[in-house]
Amino acid sequence: MDGNRLAWMPVIALLLIVPSCRTPELRGPDVGRDSPDSFNGETSTENSGQLPFNEFFSDPLLTGLIDQGLAGNQQLKILGEEIQIANNEVLRRRGAYLPLVTLGTNAGLNKYSLYTLPGADNVQNTYPGGHHFPTPLPDFMVAANLSWQIDIWRQLRNARDAQSLRYLSTWEGRNYVVTRLVAEIAENYYSLIALDKRMENLDRTILLQQDSLEKAKAKKEFAQGTELAVQRFQAEVQKNQSEKLIITQEIIEVENRINFLVGRFPEPVQRSTEFFDLNLHALSVGIPADMLRNRPDIRQAERELEAAGLDVLVARANFYPKLVVTAGVGYEAFETRFLLQTPESLIYSVAGGLVAPLINKKAIQADYMNANARQLQAVYDYQRVVLNGFTEVVNRLSKVQNYTKSIEIKKQQLASLEASVNAATQLFVAGRIDYIDVLFAQRDLRDARIVLIDTKKEQLSAIVNTYQALGGGLIPFDYPNAGTIVPVGPVGPDLPVPAGLPVPAAAPEAGAAAQVPPALEVAPVPENGAEKK
Numbered sequence: 001m002d003g004n005r006l007a008w009m010p011v012i013a014l015l016l017i018v019p020s021c022r023t024p025e026l027r028g029p030d031v032g033r034d035s036p037d038s039f040n041g042e043t044s045t046e047n048s049g050q051l052p053f054n055e056f057f058s059d060p061l062l063t064g065l066i067d068q069g070l071a072g073n074q075q076l077k078i079l080g081e082e083i084q085i086a087n088n089e090v091l092r093r094r095g096a097y098l099p100l101v102t103l104g105t106n107a108g109l110n111k112y113s114l115y116t117l118p119g120a121d122n123v124q125n126t127y128p129g130g131h132h133f134p135t136p137l138p139d140f141m142v143a144a145n146l147s148w149q150i151d152i153w154r155q156l157r158n159a160r161d162a163q164s165l166r167y168l169s170t171w172e173g174r175n176y177v178v179t180r181l182v183a184e185i186a187e188n189y190y191s192l193i194a195l196d197k198r199m200e201n202l203d204r205t206i207l208l209q210q211d212s213l214e215k216a217k218a219k220k221e222f223a224q225g226t227e228l229a230v231q232r233f234q235a236e237v238q239k240n241q242s243e244k245l246i247i248t249q250e251i252i253e254v255e256n257r258i259n260f261l262v263g264r265f266p267e268p269v270q271r272s273t274e275f276f277d278l279n280l281h282a283l284s285v286g287i288p289a290d291m292l293r294n295r296p297d298i299r300q301a302e303r304e305l306e307a308a309g310l311d312v313l314v315a316r317a318n319f320y321p322k323l324v325v326t327a328g329v330g331y332e333a334f335e336t337r338f339l340l341q342t343p344e345s346l347i348y349s350v351a352g353g354l355v356a357p358l359i360n361k362k363a364i365q366a367d368y369m370n371a372n373a374r375q376l377q378a379v380y381d382y383q384r385v386v387l388n389g390f391t392e393v394v395n396r397l398s399k400v401q402n403y404t405k406s407i408e409i410k411k412q413q414l415a416s417l418e419a420s421v422n423a424a425t426q427l428f429v430a431g432r433i434d435y436i437d438v439l440f441a442q443r444d445l446r447d448a449r450i451v452l453i454d455t456k457k458e459q460l461s462a463i464v465n466t467y468q469a470l471g472g473g474l475i476p477f478d479y480p481n482a483g484t485i486v487p488v489g490p491v492g493p494d495l496p497v498p499a500g501l502p503v504p505a506a507a508p509e510a511g512a513a514a515q516v517p518p519a520l521e522v523a524p525v526p527e528n529g530a531e532k533k
Helices: 003-018 060-072 074-096 117-124 157-222 227-262 288-294 295-317 364-428 433-468
Strands: 100-110 138-149 322-334 345-353
Touching: 003 138, 060 227, 074 157, 157 227, 157 295, 157 364, 157 433, 227 295, 227 433, 288 295, 295 364, 364 433
Parallel strands: none
Antiparallel strands: 100 138, 138 322, 322 345
């Protein structure tokens, strides 16, 4: 009868374990929209985002500042350490599915009571040679122990692969900061040149108004004018002289912003004198699929989505039985001279256990549903990042086009205003118009020049930001300063890893998100970069 009961034990255990393997049903994401085929009708065969910054920007002073920023910017150095931390986490995850072997020694001394079973046996028993065991009894041991959770459901390897994807995601996050750093240095560089032009405009306006002031004084001396005209022109000169000090302060602040970005203390920033005729590399937008492949923030969201899919599998495996094997081998004796005698002092053990949750699985279910929710967050975050990237390109490309057209019209307006100032000055000298007409004409000319300068600055800023929105600004792998600047670029399991940083351990192949539970119906990111459904 007892034998029959023992025979039924495996069956009973299986019946208890199988129900515990049931997993809650997952929620699927809302259906996303396909990305458009063009940027409001704009497409091209090439994409400027694929150009390295040293080719897109032809100004050697600007590219030199960017070089210094990539080498000295503290934020990039902080992110480099974040990458190292993420890589160390990959190594830790890889060790989790391998056997853990420890080696140790032990020494002890035990005095047993004669009125206990170990003490009574110790008195009566003898070891080979007919000698009694000493009291108290020493104990010396040298042993190796093994503990190994057999990864039968790929739980530990999926956790490792998820961390590898997050390592790549951290890398892509740094890449995105690199593109923003390049764009911010370029924006501030062109803002600095624009301030120089505003200073030149004030100097030209002051010279013009000083000339009018002298003419007003001359007319007053010959009783053809009044003190009012003299004072109004004098006030305009002083107003613009005061404005020069404000511009000077703005120049100092922009220079120091550039110095901060490149990681150095305040110093003058060398810059070009060209501005109105400055033309950057022609923009080529390519197609939206190019942007999805080029932009590091989109690739970062893609990696996070793939990792979230593996997290669901890791959480699901908690419902299944875990097989843990433990073993040990070593030597044990009460005297060191007997310690290494074989087989007399040899000890070993081996055991295996299959453990599955049976009752009160709420915590496991909560972890599983949380992993599902985080995966849905990753899906929506990917869709949001793609939508944001597409919108940025459309807005900035439209800004480039409209501001370029506006500059041409403003140049014509400026030419008309310059002619009106000359005419007003001659008429004022001839006594045919009042001083106020000259004053207004000069003000309009000054303001028109300021607007033209600001419009040109905004145009250059729009070009820089469109280049960055297309994914431009990364360091090529063959960059001349690769020995001092850690190169960055599109990073993936099938792409070369930048020098100076290790390949993530056992990085999963592209499309690892295909292992996402089917109930979620989240497809892996396709190679052409089409948006997730």
